Amino acid sequence: xxxxxxMHAYSYAxxxxxxxxxxxxxxxxxxxxxxxxxxxxxxxxYFEDYEDLLDQRLDGVIICSENALxxxxxRIASEHKVHILCEKPIATSLEDAQFMIEVCQKNKVKxxxxxxxxxxxxxxxxxxxxxxxxxxxxxxASCTNHGTVPPGWFQKKELSGGGAIMDHTVHVVDLLRWMxxxxxxxxYAHASTxxxxxxxxxxxxxxxxxxxxxxxxxxxxWSRPKNFPFWGDVTMRIYGTEGVIDMDAFKQGIASYNDxxxxxxxxxxxxxxxxxxxxxxxxxIKENRPVSIIGEDGRKxxxxxxxxxxSLEKGDTVYVDYG
Numbered sequence: 001x002x003x004x005x006x007m008h009a010y011s012y013a014x015x016x017x018x019x020x021x022x023x024x025x026x027x028x029x030x031x032x033x034x035x036x037x038x039x040x041x042x043x044x045x046y047f048e049d050y051e052d053l054l055d056q057r058l059d060g061v062i063i064c065s066e067n068a069l070x071x072x073x074x075r076i077a078s079e080h081k082v083h084i085l086c087e088k089p090i091a092t093s094l095e096d097a098q099f100m101i102e103v104c105q106k107n108k109v110k111x112x113x114x115x116x117x118x119x120x121x122x123x124x125x126x127x128x129x130x131x132x133x134x135x136x137x138x139x140x141a142s143c144t145n146h147g148t149v150p151p152g153w154f155q156k157k158e159l160s161g162g163g164a165i166m167d168h169t170v171h172v173v174d175l176l177r178w179m180x181x182x183x184x185x186x187x188y189a190h191a192s193t194x195x196x197x198x199x200x201x202x203x204x205x206x207x208x209x210x211x212x213x214x215x216x217x218x219x220x221x222w223s224r225p226k227n228f229p230f231w232g233d234v235t236m237r238i239y240g241t242e243g244v245i246d247m248d249a250f251k252q253g254i255a256s257y258n259d260x261x262x263x264x265x266x267x268x269x270x271x272x273x274x275x276x277x278x279x280x281x282x283x284x285i286k287e288n289r290p291v292s293i294i295g296e297d298g299r300k301x302x303x304x305x306x307x308x309x310x311s312l313e314k315g316d317t318v319y320v321d322y323g
Contacts, residue, residue: 003065090298092161112291113298119276136242147232163200168220170301189308229266
């Protein structure tokens with residue numbers, strides 16, 4: 001694993017530990033304290049040098065470094081002929097994303113974008129429902145991907161590429177593209193910093209127009225307070241000519257209350273989409289088949305997020321620039 005800068009790395013490492021035919025060969029992190037602590041937590045070796053880790057005859061690597069560092073970490077892994085699962089957003093610019101795709105193609109290395117929500121059972125049920133035409137013609141969608149304000153580098157634009165828009169737009173945009181089999185054509189964004197004094201936006205609302213005429217809204221705000229019982233949500237309400245369907249990806253949970261805590265805790269007990277994504281990535285390597293979520297999926301979702309920032313600058317609707 002490459003870096004535990006992104007909190008998703010801990011979930012991915014736990015997932016690896018649940019898969020019997022896979023070993024976590026080591027961890028590289030440019031923060032030695034964080035890297036050694038993670039290696040101790042997961043019973044593996046910490047490597048101070050990235051290429052020393054890649055020289056361990058690895059089959060694959062999971063990159064969870066700061067968004068702006070993905071390009072270089074992907075390049076080096078691809079040149080070592082190691083297959084790659086890269087955390088979202090794939091990069092902070094379309095140029096970097098395209099470079100990553102091309103360098104992996106050049107080195108004949110698989111590049112998968114980490115969009116675990118495609119593996120969520122409620123999400124998969126919704127896609128199958130839409131594929132059957134049970135909702136008639138889809139005309140609109142109302143979506144959310146809320147969260148708490150993440151710490152550290154997420155709040156530094158040079159490392160993250162932006163705030164809530166960069167962090168949370170890509171998940172739902174990927175689901176809309178995947179489910180409705182079309183691209184986002186136009187975006188209008190309204191955003192601000194309302195909750196904490198940050199250099200990036202913590203609240204945002206996007207209006208999207210898809211190529212098939214579907215209109216969609218997305219609240220991607222970091223609007224959950226620190227004492228909220230769960231990290232956030234992924235929800236979709238899809239409107240069709242034959243009805244409406246609601247999807248809440250993390251509704252399966254139990255709330256617990258304890259006088260010794262200052263907040264309640266919401267325990268998610270549903271199927272773990274991170275685990276299923278890791279299983280699929282490993283299966284793609286073992287069976288030598290194409291990955292399920294390619295680098296281009298990551299690049300196109302990123303294009304919508306970047307276009308949302310252009311909309312903010314212009315104060316108007318913009319066409320999505322796919323480069």
